[in-house]
Amino acid sequence: MDVIGAAGTQYAKDITLVRNEDITFGTSIYNSNEWTAYPSNTFDDLGTHSALNSGGSHQTGTLFFSEYIEGSSYNKAIEIYNGTGQDINLSNVLIELSNMSISIALSGILQNGDVFVVSHSNADQSLLNAADMITSNLSFNGDDAITLIQNGEIIDVIGVAGTQYAKDTTLIRNENIVSGTLSYDINEWIAHPINTLNYIGFHD
Numbered sequence: 001m002d003v004i005g006a007a008g009t010q011y012a013k014d015i016t017l018v019r020n021e022d023i024t025f026g027t028s029i030y031n032s033n034e035w036t037a038y039p040s041n042t043f044d045d046l047g048t049h050s051a052l053n054s055g056g057s058h059q060t061g062t063l064f065f066s067e068y069i070e071g072s073s074y075n076k077a078i079e080i081y082n083g084t085g086q087d088i089n090l091s092n093v094l095i096e097l098s099n100m101s102i103s104i105a106l107s108g109i110l111q112n113g114d115v116f117v118v119s120h121s122n123a124d125q126s127l128l129n130a131a132d133m134i135t136s137n138l139s140f141n142g143d144d145a146i147t148l149i150q151n152g153e154i155i156d157v158i159g160v161a162g163t164q165y166a167k168d169t170t171l172i173r174n175e176n177i178v179s180g181t182l183s184y185d186i187n188e189w190i191a192h193p194i195n196t197l198n199y200i201g202f203h204d
């Protein structure tokens with residue numbers, strides 16, 4: 001999802017272009033303002049790239065699941081936390097449920113430090129009130145792997161498909177977690193009793 005240059009235009013001959021530090025997304029049209037030009041045969045920066053986030057420090061993590069609710073009836077919700085240091089456009093972010101082969105496309109901008117909540121459309125009113133997205137497709141029941149995908153890459157996973165890992169429970173991600181994991185690690189979560197609904201909508 002990125003382009004350098006325009007076909008047929010002599011935009012960068014005998015030159016080294018280094019993408020600016022504040023760039024966090026590719027572009028569909030080449031924008032020379034996003035690049036700094038260096039003389040021919042400048043190789044110093046090859047093999048490294050530094051990126052700034054809005055806070056001015058280096059990015060430390062990914063989006064990750066911060067809460068999982070699998071309660072009674074349709075009390076089902078998933079919370080995603082953005083602690084990356086920058087606002088994230090969710091248009092390239094999906095939640096996938098393994099057992100049902102369901103894919104839920106997210107949308108909107110998730111600000112740094114905020115959470116995005118997806119609730120089942122028949123959930124308790126408190127989960128609907130906290131929801132940024134409401135869908136009947138959020139139909140897991142404790143043995144479904146739930147995967148977070150950004151730009152086509154898996155960035156976090158809850159559970160193991162076909163394993164009864166979290167039925168009738170609420171899972172809260174530990175405070176010290178800053179990134180998703182590619183395989184479920186139960187030690188990163190604290191389990192709460194069925195229908196614990198009062199942690200939804202924020203993450204510490």
Ligand SMILES: [Ca+2]
Nearest residue numbers: 099141143144
């Ligand atoms: Ca299931």
Ligand SMILES: [Ca+2]
Nearest residue numbers: 070071072168
């Ligand atoms: Ca249940």
Ligand SMILES: [Ca+2]
Nearest residue numbers: 067199200202
């Ligand atoms: Ca929460």
